[in-house]
Amino acid sequence: MTEVGSKDAVEQRVDALLQGAIDPHVHSGPSIAERAIDHLQLAVEASEAGFAAVVTKDHDYSGVMTAALIARHHPELKTKVYSSIVLNNVVGGFNPYAVEHMAAMGGKVVWMPTLAAENHLRWEKTAGWVHPASTQKIRPAAEIPVLDGSKAVRDEVKEVLDIIARNDIALASGHLHISETWLIFEEARRRGVNRLVLTHPEDIVDASMNDVSGIAAMGAFVEHSLCMFLEGSKFKTCEEEDLRKHIDAAGVGQTILCSDLGQTGVFSPIEGFRRGIKLCIKLGYCDEEIRKMVSQNAARALGIEADLPAPIPA
Secondary structure, three states: OOHHHHHHHHHHHHHHHHOOOEEEEEOOEOOOOOEOOEHHHHHHHHHHHOOOEEEEOOOOOOOHHHHHHHHHHOOOOOOEEEOEEEOOHHHOOOOHHHHHHHHHOOOOEEEOOOOOOHHHHHHHHHOOOOOOOOOOOOOOOOOOOOEOOOOOEOHHHHHHHHHHHHHOOEEEOOOOOHHHHHHHHHHHHHOOOOEEEEEOOOOOOOOOHHHHHHHHHOOOEEEEEHHHOOOOOOOOOOOHHHHHHHHHHHOHHHEEEEOOOOEOOOOOHHHHHHHHHHHHHHOOOOHHHHHHHHHHHHHHHHOOHHHOOOOOOO
């Protein structure tokens, strides 16, 4: 096979693997932070590529109303748009009303604090890069603790966990320190939360490979931000082989790949997924394994298996 033919074969393989893909962590806009793509543009581009679904994430608001508008006015788009809520200052932190509203409007993920997490604010002081959602347009973030002085889960957090359990939606760890995530996930399990997602253990949260394998063993999914592994990404903090180590630690069946893209000055979420699939091919994963990590596992984590395309008969 010629070099060109080989490249064509890889591109065709990527195209096929994008059919039914799910990106559960996209930073499309509008947002107080600079974004290169808005929610509708994301839906259009994802539909053209064959995605089954995307989940929009903003650090300051729930996008469930926008998702409903896109579904109503653009029935021609094949990609389902879902949204989420991040429990930062703007929504009132652990605000049960905001979480219940998001769930009632079809939201799929509740994120623990990110920009307002105690761990994030510590990380910012020593990080080599500035988080793209940091802004001077509103007052600085104030810490939103998840544990009390005795390292017990706070009551207001437990109330939110109960809402997540009643609505059978996903809990994502956000930017909590991994030591906090363990305690929150254990409490969530006790309270009936079935869908747990560890957010980018490769950066900010200080997770070890033992943490990754241990949290996966308790039934949680481990979500990796492709933008942190890909050449040409301004958010790259890890090497390609690091992704293999993380996948091997959790297992293909508990690993989810997301873009974590939508910001300015970097390639688009769809292009990030294309590059991420190529990286998985380069690392030696087969199509069945890649499809789990870019589609099927996210569908299980979010409870949206019905959105996946029907399997093609052999």
